[in-house]
Amino acid sequence: MPDRPLVAVFAMILSAMPVMAQQAEPPGAQAAPVTVAAPAPSAEDAAFAAFLGGLRPRAIAAGVRPATFDRETAGLTFNPRVISLDRGQPGGTPGGPPGVMDFAPYRRSHVTQVHIDKGRTRYQRLAAPLAGNEARTGVPGKVTLAIFGLETGYGSFTGNFDLIRSLASLAFEGRRRELFSAELIAALKLIDQGVSRETLKGSWAGATGYPQFLPSTYLRIAADGDGDGKADIWRSEPDALASIAAYLKDAGWKPRTPWAVAVLVPSGFDRTAIAPKLTSPRCPRVHQRHSRWLTIAEWKAKGVLFAGAAVPPDTELASLIEPDGAGNTAYLITTNYRSILDYNCSNFYALSVGVLSDEIAR
Template identity: 30%
Template structure:
């Protein structure tokens, strides 16, 4: 489960493919315990020496470290995947249709029946409802059927050696060596390109800290045990602040004269205040008056509208892609019996080139938009809303061609 502050990977649920592999390996690299580590880049063999030295300092058995590192080699397919992730440019409705399709909901219902007892344990112990756990399980690995085909050892070492985020992945390598020493992570383990493992895709550090032996066999094995995976996932969500018995996402309808600048995850307000402004549940649901929520317009004022509660923010600790998390949270409501979302008629998403041009213009105006990657992330959304307000446009954070032309 991707419960960490950077978006790393989306399992190949849309179009699973076998990872490309380099034609030659760094076979049997030396694992002598060197006194210092290479921070990033440089000679891969020297990097492995540094990893071995650090593992020794942390008290890991030399036999386990040698076993883990012998035969390790950088995987160029991992670096390619790390630079990719264009799938997250899709708008919410299109992304949801692709990822949910016609089969995901029936599969979730079948998985819910087959694992009813474990899901009940998760809810009783961690407060995470069955529909949310089924949504995560379904989105991460299609209920365990596709858990990734990248060698976990090589993926983690590749990313720890790479200079983009070594400070994030080097600790994951250390945690993986400890799991290997415990007998819970064979060198042959495969998973996602960013090193996540098992049915709910957790990183080694998370497994060490939050993994649960759900089937009481003395091991935490997220690849083969649904009980371990679901209990561990529930434990992680509780750790990040999941509140039992509270909603995460409720579809709402808005008056035509609504002040769109109030939308966005930055604007939490009491539900009673939203109700006073004319925000109402689309069907039947009574909004919890005691809670606060933000108004989420994933495709602007002409698309679907949701109130996003604190539990939704917990899901953003799992994965920082707003589109991915919104889709997963919405799918959980479908699993729980909600009707399909009211799609509306949102304006088309800008093309990749147009979005990049918009980001450059926003950046030139002094806005922090992050990388010029064509993805409508949180920084770009905030900048769009500020410019919409300045130019007298409806400030719904959804960039249209009118804004691009005015800028």
């Protein structure tokens, strides 16, 4: 037989193998089924399942239907990415001088012309429901629009994490077990109320919809803004804006009062005389950047110059914040600024909401 290349020889052998195997099989014989054993669950998976099982009685006692709990948690797996994102969040420790915030770069990247233009368009298009919201709650439409814009880009990005899995993973991890266990139960209640699992998508931290509400916040606050009898914060802009207004009202928003007024602090100003004397129990580093509260009349007497048009009455209390340090624009913030902080306890966030809201209405 003439020599053949090895590749050709191997190909001939391989092509013959199925035939040889078939010829060796007795007539009428059938291949025996192959049983592959399922891999045993990891210790973490087993612990996660046990945690959910332990949460079941509490959820049912809180009003979740047993069938809902069983269906929505069946086959649920732990999501380590959620925990990684949670642990990667920047944090600060209280104590020590707060330093300069350097707000200007953050403002440039968050209060963009695109955000302003989109807000102004909606300000005109949604004028009627925004006016209705303000009549009910005292919260200006420009402020609710600014939060809508900063939270989700006016609904363009709301997150794609499965809320049930995210909340269950965060509860199981344990650092804030009580918080996220309660939020998981609240999310299951939403499903019982007719919100689909597919709708319950959002951030890794469990916030959902245009306003990025936690499930318990939706149950407590969500409002119907378009009059259809539902509070659909996932698809209805009027509902989302009405819900944001309801949240700020619940957080203590004071009607007919600006969030802040821009000011210029005179050279040589004695800042030690206005240093805060109390430590806030919530977000201490955030509140440490604020001065103690004085009336507008007292600020005027100290030589503070008002650069903004909406100057509150002389009797209104205000606190000074200098986000870019001495010599730059500062703000006398009112209690309404604190209402925005209740939504998201960050000075960068609250300042951005306030500045964007003013630009929207300009």
